[in-house]
Amino acid sequence: MKKFVIVVGMIMASFTLKAQKEISYEVSFPNLVHHEAQIALSIPAVPTTVPLKVRFSRSSPGRYATHEFGKNVYHLKAFDSQGKALLIKQLSGDIYEIVKPSAFVKITYTLFGNWVDGTYAGFDETHAHMNIPATFAFPVGMDKRPRTVKFNYANNNWKVATQLKPLPNGSYYAKDFQYFMDSPIEISAHKTSSWEVKNPDGKVQTIHLIAHSDDEQSTVDNYANMIKKVVEEQKAIWGELPHFDNNHYYFLHDVHPDYAGDGMEHRNSTVIVQRTPRILGYESNLLGTFSHEFFHAWNVERLRPKSLEPFDFTQSNISEALWIAEGFTQYYGNLTLKRANFRTLENILQNFNGLINAVTNAPGAKYFSPIQSSQYAVFADAGVAIDQTNQPNIFTSYYTYGAAVALALDLRLRTDFKLTLDDYMRALWKAYGKTEIAYTIPDLEKTLASLTKNQNFAHQFFNDFVYATKKENYTSLLLNAGLILRKASPGKAFSDIRRLTINNGKVVVPATLVGSPAYLAGLDIGDILLKADGIEIKAIDDFDKITEKHNPGETIEIVYSRRGIEKTAKLTFIENPNLELVAIESTGEALTPLMKSFRDNWLNSQVK
Numbered sequence: 229m230k231k232f233v234i235v236v237g238m239i240m241a242s243f244t245l246k247a248q249k250e251i252s253y254e255v256s257f258p259n260l261v262h263h264e265a266q267i268a269l270s271i272p273a274v275p276t277t278v279p280l281k282v283r284f285s286r287s288s289p290g291r292y293a294t295h296e297f298g299k300n301v302y303h304l305k306a307f308d309s310q311g312k313a314l315l316i317k318q319l320s321g322d323i324y325e326i327v328k329p330s331a332f333v334k335i336t337y338t339l340f341g342n343w344v345d346g347t348y349a350g351f352d353e354t355h356a357h358m359n360i361p362a363t364f365a366f367p368v369g370m371d372k373r374p375r376t377v378k379f380n381y382a383n384n385n386w387k388v389a390t391q392l393k394p395l396p397n398g399s400y401y402a403k404d405f406q407y408f409m410d411s412p413i414e415i416s417a418h419k420t421s422s423w424e425v426k427n428p429d430g431k432v433q434t435i436h437l438i439a440h441s442d443d444e445q446s447t448v449d450n451y452a453n454m455i456k457k458v459v460e461e462q463k464a465i466w467g468e469l470p471h472f473d474n475n476h477y478y479f480l481h482d483v484h485p486d487y488a489g490d491g492m493e494h495r496n497s498t499v500i501v502q503r504t505p506r507i508l509g510y511e512s513n514l515l516g517t518f519s520h521e522f523f524h525a526w527n528v529e530r531l532r533p534k535s536l537e538p539f540d541f542t543q544s545n546i547s548e549a550l551w552i553a554e555g556f557t558q559y560y561g562n563l564t565l566k567r568a569n570f571r572t573l574e575n576i577l578q579n580f581n582g583l584i585n586a587v588t589n590a591p592g593a594k595y596f597s598p599i600q601s602s603q604y605a606v607f608a609d610a611g612v613a614i615d616q617t618n619q620p621n622i623f624t625s626y627y628t629y630g631a632a633v634a635l636a637l638d639l640r641l642r643t644d645f646k647l648t649l650d651d652y653m654r655a656l657w658k659a660y661g662k663t664e665i666a667y668t669i670p671d672l673e674k675t676l677a678s679l680t681k682n683q684n685f686a687h688q689f690f691n692d693f694v695y696a697t698k699k700e701n702y703t704s705l706l707l708n709a710g711l712i713l714r715k716a717s718p719g720k721a722f723s724d725i726r727r728l729t730i731n732n733g734k735v736v737v738p739a740t741l742v743g744s745p746a747y748l749a750g751l752d753i754g755d756i757l758l759k760a761d762g763i764e765i766k767a768i769d770d771f772d773k774i775t776e777k778h779n780p781g782e783t784i785e786i787v788y789s790r791r792g793i794e795k796t797a798k799l800t801f802i803e804n805p806n807l808e809l810v811a812i813e814s815t816g817e818a819l820t821p822l823m824k825s826f827r828d829n830w831l832n833s834q835v836k
């Protein structure tokens with residue numbers, strides 16, 4: 229009994245200590261029309277012997293490039309507990325120093341936000357949409373302290389939706405800084421549709437669709453039913469749903485043509501912003517992002533690369549693993565929609581064909597590995613540059629590249645081992661996902677070796693297709709499923725002068741790709757096409773018409789203008805390398821029972 233009292237006493241003591249050190253925010257919206265929020269940050273138990281640094285983030289969970297969130301902050305002030313102003317020095321764009329802090333410091337500032345997506349903040353009369361790193365300043369060196377946030381808003385129809393834990397006093401709670409930064413908040417007059425999901429271990433959890441859109445409740449409910457099918461199909465891949473931290477998962481959905489389209493995954497929620505007028509009538513289009521983002525609840529949120537741990541808020545983490553974290557998610561996002569019957573065979577073949585074309589024909593994938601593509605994300609993922617980059621020649625997106633690796637591995641496992649990529653994902657889940665042990669690339673290879681019981685295969689696969697730039701033989705692998713990969717325009721001339729634009733009545737060349745006839749001819753971005761094969765170029769399709777009259781191997785003369793100087797070049801056509809993927813039965817050949825069962829086991833529903 230006495231022992232019990234001591235334990236209770238200790239718990240109380242540690243609780244009070246925590247409460248005393250808790251960092252709290254209060255947010256109000258006195259100027260929504262002009263997209264402003266007022267934010268107050270209270271920091272107790274501040275060490276007074278050293279200056280206190282308060283800063284804004286330069287990165288955001290799920291966004292892989294560095295951003296400058298400090299740019300939308302102004303009127304930043306600091307006060308002690310008596311309301312007396314404290315001296316502030318701004319050390320850099322994002323960092324402020326309170327030179328002589330008191331034991332309690334209150335920071336206040338105004339934040340401008342008019343960009344509704346998964347990365348930034350948006351305040352207007354219809355909602356307060358907050359990505360945490362874009363919104364909240366934080367004291368440096370106090371990451372372990374819990375946080376609470378309270379909102380003051382005038383609109384009685386508004387409700388708060390977030391993965392943060394609601395407290396009885398109306399505020400919201402995060403156990404520490406990392407969790408807080410990962411917990412976006414949507415406050416609006418949204419509609420909600422919720423359903424329960426059950427795991428094989430009997431655990432019941434609730435998934436919520438929070439829809440801030442111009443739709444009826446019945447549309448939101450109907451759309452939630454579609455998402456439910458996607459969730460069930462993905463649960464079948466992994467064998468179970470993750471354990472959400474508070475037994476709840478939230479789709480925070482914002483729909484309006486003025487918004488910036490985006491999907492951003494978090495541990496127990498995802499922000500999905502889409503640019504259609506409403507949900508009704510657009511359900512099928514909208515589902516793709518939902519499917520991708522929910523797959524992240526396993527892949528990246530829990531099955532997580534070491535390179536993203538812990539999340540660095542002073543600059544973006546560089547990761548060598550986005551080809552699996554994003555690419556495999558991309559592959560399964562689409563495959564899930566086919567399995568759940570929201571996509572046709574033709575849809576999914578088009579998708580696969582896009583992946584194969586990209587990794588076969590794009591220079592980014594010819595000369596750079598999936599690992600290098602992943603690492604370039606620190607610049608490519610909505611990173612802002614005003615100068616021109618050579619991205620068309622050095623970067624194939626890790627989404628596409630990784631999805632093509634997933635397709636290759638799925639087909640190899642099915643063909644050579646009577647296993648599937650689903651088996652591999654479950655094995656990874658068991659080893660690194662459910663246990664939340666952050667993985668490295670060698671860990672991934674090790675799991676593939678133990679799953680296939682073939683170390684050589686695993687080693688060769690990673691060596692060739694992950695660390696290097698080799699590509700699988702998609703043609704022979706796809707034939708097992710009765711799918712024919714072939715040249716889309718056999719025998720047709722090709723120059724890679726595509727996507728021409730008209731500027732001031734002149735036909736302008738876009739970036740040309742390494743190794744293409746246009747590149748070898750010396751043509752470069754910004755050149756103005758004047759003549760080809762003796763014919764004047766006046767309209768965008770003029771060059772295509774000339775190309776059609778020629779065969780691969782033939783050479784024509786091109787006259788173009790660069791920086792006002794007229795030049796001449798010789799361009800030699802090659803055969804159009806673009807591929808197409810079709811079902812064997814559409815070519816007049818027979819789909820054998822073996823091919824049919826391979827295809828059905830792969831592309832049909834896995835829900836039992």
Ligand SMILES: [Zn+2]
Nearest residue numbers: 520524554557
């Ligand atoms: Zn993603």
